[in-house]
Amino acid sequence: MSDALARPAAAGTPAPPRSNAVVAVLALAGIVVSLMQTLVIPIVSELPRLLDAPASDTAWAVTATLLAAAVATPVVGRLGDMIGKRRMLVVSILMLIAGSVVCALSDSLVPLIVGRVLQGLSAAVVPLGISILRDTVPAEKLAGSTAVMSASLGVGGALGLPTAAFIADNWNWHVLFWVAAGLGVLALALVLVFLPESRNRTGGRFDLVGSLGLSAGLVTLLLAVSKGADWGWTSATTLGLGGAALVILPAWGWWELKAGQPLVDLRTTAKRQVLFTNLASIALGFSMFAMSLVLPQILQLPAQTGYGLGKSMLAAGLLLAPQGLVMMVMSAVSAAITRAKGPKVTLMIGALIVAAGYSLNIVLMSEVWHIVLASCVIGAGVGFTYGAMPALIMAAVDPSQTGAANSLNTLMRSLGTSFASAIAGVVLAQMTTDFGGYALPSENGFKVVMAIGAGAALVAFLLAVFIPKRRAAAQPAVVAGESQEVAPVKA
DSSP states (O other), X not given: OOXXXXXXXXXXXXXXOOHHHHHHHHHHHHHHHHGGGTTTGGGGGGHHHHHTOOXXXXXXXXHHHHHHHHHHHHHHHHHHHHHOXXXXXXXXXXXXXXHHHXXXXXXXXXXXXXXXXXXXXXXXXXXXXXXXXXXHSOHHHHHHHHHHHHHHHHHHHHHHHHHHHHHHHHSOTHHHHHHHHHHHHHHHXXXXXXXXXXXXXXXXXXXXXXXXXXXXXXXXXXXXXXHHHHHOTTSHHHHHHHHHHHHXXXXXXXXXXXXXXOSSOHHHHTSHHHHHHHHHHHHHHHHHHHHHHHHHHHHHSOGGGSSOOOOOXXXXXXXXXXXXXXXXXXXXXXXXXXHHHOHHHHHHHHHHHHHHHHHHHHHXXXXXXXXXXXXXXXXXXXXXXXXXXXXHHHHHSOGGGHHHHHHHHHHHHHHHHHHHHHHHHHHHHHSEEEETTEEEEOHHHHHHHHHHHHHHXXXXXXXXXXXXXSBOOOEEEEETTEEEEEOOOBO
């Protein structure tokens, strides 16, 4: 234990937090929030019947969460830097609880979408948690703690599908959201008890114009990408939204460059280390979505297709759950490599492992154990990359910008995921096979998507090559209100 944690607190100052408790509480909060990604998947096909609404409308139960998360993440990250990360973490968890309760009480489409929007507003919990770790955890534990916190995203996503499928199969669908609300209350209580508030704040004036501009740009871009297949890629709506994004986002960038206190410091994001880490994050977000899209479908398609494995959604979720545990286990290995060689090397290794996992799956996809093996290999690579990316970001930015910088990096991964969803959807819609009069994605279609996932991981590897290999300047960190130096981190 470091001296900063071992020595008694001075009179009038709060007792130093136990770093293990801080990490555990933040990881739990991250898992609870990431559960929202897979919470409604088991009932998506049933929502038109349950809500008496057309499928094109009930799809907004997923899209609304995506849009809300994209808008909230950079805004909440910036507010965390300004007025307190713990405070904004509490607000985010309260949004999750409120959204879950609204969904649990809903019997029609509009309140369900409102609730899903509120749930999406909690997406900043993970980048906020990583930023809190920088302020509260001793330097020698920061790499491992960051890797664990980052891995919580994968763990929550992996465990969410079988848990949600089990609940949906055995109880009324509203129970899904009551369980989510209960987990949110638990996370909130632990945060209030165990987490200190960092004194490392910037203050200042919030960039309202910048937040509105970024929100408008992201919403128009993501709507065009996520709904383009439904509306038609050449439809007036899709082209209009895409064109609006191309106008709004450059205008927003111009405003941010001239603003005295910008929402996103674009000059900092243009630093070579931050820029190439964010670009690699987009490629990895693109790559990792392929696993989420392809593997559950292969497991659930009828065995009569010749390549489907005929499993239920619950069984598919249970078979894919080990990948989340692998991510958590590999976070310790990731942290060890980061301490020894720097996060750049960790990121490059992780990207190669992800590419290897997809390549393995292209040739091995005929047995259940093939899918489990491939998912675990990909999960191991994801565990490496998730821990490395925030470490690279934090090594390159001032502590006062940690929340905004980590939130922007999370947003980059989400953008990659959205683009992957659109492109994979086009591939699988074009490469089909007839099965009893129904068009199903073909085996070659799945292989093409996996090849694209492997290629995206290799692009991330190449981008990581351009991240400078140097020691970052020492940055101050705050441990329970006391300043100490953070040891230099290899970049």
